[in-house]
Amino acid sequence: MKTYRVRPEDVQRNWWLIDAEGKTLGRLASQIARLLRGKHKPYYQPDVDCGDFVVVVNADKIRVTGxxxxxxxxxxxxxxxxxxKAYTLRWMLENKPEEVIRLAVKRMLPKNRLGHRMMKRLKVLRGPEHPYVAQKPQKLEVEA
Known part of the structure; x- marks a missing residue:
């Protein structure tokens, strides 16, 4: 049996829509990082960028514990x-909630060119509306 190596041009990219309202920050970020890396696909390879696009809405309504x-x-x-400059999480959630989710996900991805490419496919929005309706993102329920 020969080993199958996926090529970057063979990768099928899907669009996912995640509603962050009431979700815990770390658990949400790990699920988003998993989708961006492509670990949910049967042909996942660590050295090939095979992840999907992720749109996160309601970033200002996430939850943190403790x-x-x-x-x-x-x-x-x-x-x-x-x-x-130092900013608390409370200040960041009031002023830049998109940045809180973006930074949490960024720190879970590889620290190289591959990780930078994956971050370009993450779209985080403050409110419930998003401009990616034409891409028909599939709604994904993430465990709180």
Whole structure:
């Protein structure tokens, strides 16, 4: 029996729609990362980009457990001396909820060119409407 190697041009890409309302941040991010990598497909290969497109709506209505709203801190640096900025999760959810989900998923993907390509297929939106109706994304229920 010969080993089957999938080629990038043979990959079938689907569109998935995930509603983040009431979902826990980490559990949601791991499911999204799984779809972006293509691990749900029978022909998954770690070195081939075989993932799907994922559209996440209602990013501002995600849930976190414990004391993470005050204790989890996101850092940014402007590359100038003294340019380190720190933001709590509460501030990020009020001002940039899309960025919270995007960063959680990004840190679960490979840290190379393949991971950057996968991140381009993630679309995170604050409200319930999305502009990807023409692609006919399939609704996916994720465990809370």
């Amino acid at each position: 004391k993470k709203l005050e204790q989890k801190i996101y850092y940014r640096h402007s590359n100038y001396p003294g340019g380190l």
